[in-house]
Amino acid sequence: MKAGVFDSGIGGLTVVKSLLKAKLLEEIIxxxxxxxxxxxxxxxxxxxxxSLEALEFFKNFDLDILIIACNSVSxxxxxxxxxxxxxxxxxxxxxGIMAVENSISTKDSNILVLGTKATISSNLYNxxxxxxxxxxxxxIATPLFVPLVEEGIFEGAIxxxxxxxxxxxxxxxxxxxxxxxxxxxxxxxxxxxxNSAKTIHSGDAIVKFLLQEYDLKINNNYDTKITFFATSxxxxxxxxxxxxxxx
Amino acid sequence: MKAGVFDSGIGGLTVVKSLLKAKLLEEIIxxxxxxxxxxxxxxxxxxxxxSLEALEFFKNFDLDILIIACNSVSxxxxxxxxxxxxxxxxxxxxxGIMAVENSISTKDSNILVLGTKATISSNLYNxxxxxxxxxxxxxIATPLFVPLVEEGIFEGAIxxxxxxxxxxxxxxxxxxxxxxxxxxxxxxxxxxxxNSAKTIHSGDAIVKFLLQEYDLKINNNYDTKITFFATSxxxxxxxxxxxxxxx
Numbered sequence: 001m002k003a004g005v006f007d008s009g010i011g012g013l014t015v016v017k018s019l020l021k022a023k024l025l026e027e028i029i030x031x032x033x034x035x036x037x038x039x040x041x042x043x044x045x046x047x048x049x050x051s052l053e054a055l056e057f058f059k060n061f062d063l064d065i066l067i068i069a070c071n072s073v074s075x076x077x078x079x080x081x082x083x084x085x086x087x088x089x090x091x092x093x094x095x096g097i098m099a100v101e102n103s104i105s106t107k108d109s110n111i112l113v114l115g116t117k118a119t120i121s122s123n124l125y126n127x128x129x130x131x132x133x134x135x136x137x138x139x140i141a142t143p144l145f146v147p148l149v150e151e152g153i154f155e156g157a158i159x160x161x162x163x164x165x166x167x168x169x170x171x172x173x174x175x176x177x178x179x180x181x182x183x184x185x186x187x188x189x190x191x192x193x194x195n196s197a198k199t200i201h202s203g204d205a206i207v208k209f210l211l212q213e214y215d216l217k218i219n220n221n222y223d224t225k226i227t228f229f230a231t232s233x234x235x236x237x238x239x240x241x242x243x244x245x246x247x
Numbered sequence: 248m249k250a251g252v253f254d255s256g257i258g259g260l261t262v263v264k265s266l267l268k269a270k271l272l273e274e275i276i277x278x279x280x281x282x283x284x285x286x287x288x289x290x291x292x293x294x295x296x297x298s299l300e301a302l303e304f305f306k307n308f309d310l311d312i313l314i315i316a317c318n319s320v321s322x323x324x325x326x327x328x329x330x331x332x333x334x335x336x337x338x339x340x341x342x343g344i345m346a347v348e349n350s351i352s353t354k355d356s357n358i359l360v361l362g363t364k365a366t367i368s369s370n371l372y373n374x375x376x377x378x379x380x381x382x383x384x385x386x387i388a389t390p391l392f393v394p395l396v397e398e399g400i401f402e403g404a405i406x407x408x409x410x411x412x413x414x415x416x417x418x419x420x421x422x423x424x425x426x427x428x429x430x431x432x433x434x435x436x437x438x439x440x441x442n443s444a445k446t447i448h449s450g451d452a453i454v455k456f457l458l459q460e461y462d463l464k465i466n467n468n469y470d471t472k473i474t475f476f477a478t479s480x481x482x483x484x485x486x487x488x489x490x491x492x493x494x
Contacts, residue, residue, distance in 0.1 A: 035293045036283045041397075046282045046479040144405075147394040150288075157408040158391075165405060232293040 001216060002027040004058040004066045006051070009037030010150070010240045011181030012069030015092070017245055018203025019067075020224050024216045028226040029061050030241075035232035038146055039072040040116020040180065047118060051077035055084055057229070063087055065214065067206060071115055071179045075122035088214060092202040093119075095209035096177055097128040099200045102208065103175065110172050112194070113139040115179030116146065125179055138173075142166045142183075149182040155189060163193045173197040248463060249274040251305040251313045253298070256284030257397070257487045258428030259316030262339070264492055265450025266314075267471050271463045275473040276308050277488075282479035285393055286319040287363020287427065294365060298324035302331055304476070310334055312461065314453060318362055318426050322369035335461065339449040340366075342456035343424055344375040346447045349455065350422065357419050359441065360386040362426030363393065372426055385420075389413045389430075396429040402436060410440045420444040 003025050005012055009032050019025055031054055033039070039047050051073050058066060066089045068074045068081065074091030082089045100111065111134055113125040120141040129137050144162050153159055176191065177200040178184055184201045191199050210216045226247070230237040241247060250272050252259055256279050266272055278301055280286070286294050298320050305313060313336045315321045315328065321338030329336045347358065358381055360372045367388040376384050391409050400406055423438065424447040425431055431448045438446050457463045473494065477484040488494060 035289060042282060043480045144394055144398055144400075147391055151391055153391075156412075158405060158412060161404040161408050165403075233290045 001025050002029070002062065002064050004028075004061065004063045005030045005069050006054050006058065006066065006073065007032050007069040007181060008039035008072065009034045010237055011146075013241055013244050014181050014184040014201070015067065015069035015203040015206060016226065016241075018201070018207050020226070020245060020247075022207040022211075023218050023220055023222045023224070024207065024210055025224050026222055028224055029058065029063065030226060030228045031057055032228070032230045032237055034230040034234075034237060038116065039070060040118045040143060040146060042072075042118065044076045044118075047072055047076045048080050051081055052084060055081055059085065065090065068092065069181050069202065071181065071202065072118040075115075075119045075124050090206060090209065090214070092181075092206055093124050093128065093179075095205040096125065096179065096200055096202060097132060098209055098212070099205035100129065100134070100175060100177065101132055103198060103200065107133045107135060109134070109174040110136045111138070112170060112173045112176045112197070113137065113179050114142045114145070114176060114183060114190070115139070117141045117143055119179050125177060138170065140166060140170075142180075145186065146180065146182050149185045154186055159186060159189060163190070167193060170194065175200060178202065248272050249276070249309065249311050251275075251308065251310045252277045252316050253301050253305065253313065253320065254279050254316040254428060255286035255319065256281045257484055258393075260488055260491050261428050261431040261448070262314065262316035262450040262453060263473065263488075265448070265454050267473070267492060267494075269454040270465050270467055270469045270471070271454065271457055272471050273469055275471055276305065276310065277473060277475045278304055279475070279477045279484050281477040281481075281484055285363065286317060287365045287390060287393060289319075289365065291323045291365075294319055294323040295327050298328055299331060302328055306332065312337065312457075315339065316428050316449065318428065318449065319365040322362075322366045322371050337453060337456065337461070339428075339453055340371050340375065340426075342452040343372065343426065343447055343449060344379060345456055345459070346452035347376065347381070347422060347424065348379055350445060350447065354380045354382060356381070356421040357383045358385070359417060359420045359423040359444070360384065360426055361389045361392075361423060361430060361437070362386070364388045364390055366426050372424060385417065387413060387417075389427075392433060393427065393429050396432045401433055406433060406436060410437065414440060417441065422447060425449065
């Protein structure tokens with residue numbers, strides 16, 4: 001099984017980490033559009049146009065499946081991507097919603113969705129959760145978490161003050177959806193700030209989704225081969241991959 | 248006098264503000280590459296390639312001068328831009344250095360250069376100041392100021408904590424160069440944190456540079472006509488322009 005993983009930049013490495021740990025794939029082609037990151041502040045037509053350019057790149061490889069690690073792309077360009085390639089394309093939003101279904105038993109739970117401006121304004125998490133019977137959903141765009149994580153700020157006063165700003169009206173949260181690939185890097189801090197709320201991590205969610213919906217099998221013998229491509233500063237991407245993934 | 252103003256996004260509006268106030272120009276064509284902002288975290292070849300694309304756009308207008316508002320472009324792509332267009336091209340780094348020359352009397356003054364990663368790693372401010380006889384120069388990349396300003400955070404605890412992080416080893420600064428178009432929006436906060444250090448603002452610096460080097464004249468009758476172009480979300484750019492420039 002050979003998968004493409006598409007992300008706007010380095011954040012998608014948190015999804016790769018889950019994929020590697022799960023031993024589901026023989027090979028991963030990772031493409032990060034580091035020249036044009038972040039996508040989460042851009043408008044829909046720009047995100048679609050950049051995503052279709054990435055798709056042309058992926059067509060050079062004989063992929064079995066394409067995984068869209070970026071929530072903003074999953075929110076705005078999934079249909080357009082699917083219309084333009086003949087392999088299964090999996091986004092992180094549908095898998096995130098399935099993960100909420102699997103992790104909480106009552107439809108009355110208080111769910112908090114965090115994401116970029118693009119992801120939140122698409123309302124896809126919100127609508128998907130409502131459709132599944134959840135009633136108490138709060139969505140907030142937390143765009144500053146992205147540059148903080150990119151600058152390696154995973155703790156400390158700046159992050160604390162940023163959470164204080166974003167979460168000032170938030171209370172009694174049971175489950176928080178980390179609707180951006182950068183957020184798992186501050187997962188513990190977010191959960192702790194929200195009184196140990198349960199977290200939904202796009203990478204773990206997509207692994208479960210692949211196992212359930214695409215009949216992929218865990219193979220403990222897999223030593224997944226991974227190749228990284230970036231549209232700018234490929235060495236930085238490799239350096240971060242080395243640090244985050246221990247490869 | 249018809250000028251093009253090129254910026255990676257909305258930050259260049261701080262330069263436009265100075266140009267409008269100075270009444271130097273009859274017309275401004277503003278181009279913000281909002282689809283690919285920020286440039287300051289990208290590598291040199293990417294910045295050059297995007298700058299040359301912007302140049303093709305500017306060639307559609309009959310410009311007298313092209314002003315590069317973005318420090319990262321001024322740092323990495325000025326030569327390439329000049330080689331590809333037949334009108335004068337002015338960057339913000341040479342004008343910033345001239346402004347330091349004009350504003351302080353002693354070469355022993357302590358100068359702090361702030362900028363994006365691209366601007367700081369180019370060492371252009373540093374080398375220019377050294378060449379002009381200044382000896383005590385400290386340069387630091389302060390990339391988080393960019394998203395903070397873009398999110399409208401001009402004061403408060405997050406900004407205070409970010410300054411505390413960046414300025415923890417900084418003291419006795421006489422002059423601080425705001426080497427990024429976003430930074431004038433937090434000029435007072437930065438100056439206050441650094442014990443009322445004098446600030447060098449790219450917009451004001453370029454006005455003085457144009458008056459001195461290009462023999463432009465102030466004309467109080469000018470009601471500068473300005474047209475905005477953006478590669479993504481043009482309405483957001485216009486909204487910010489309306490707010491920042493009162494137009």
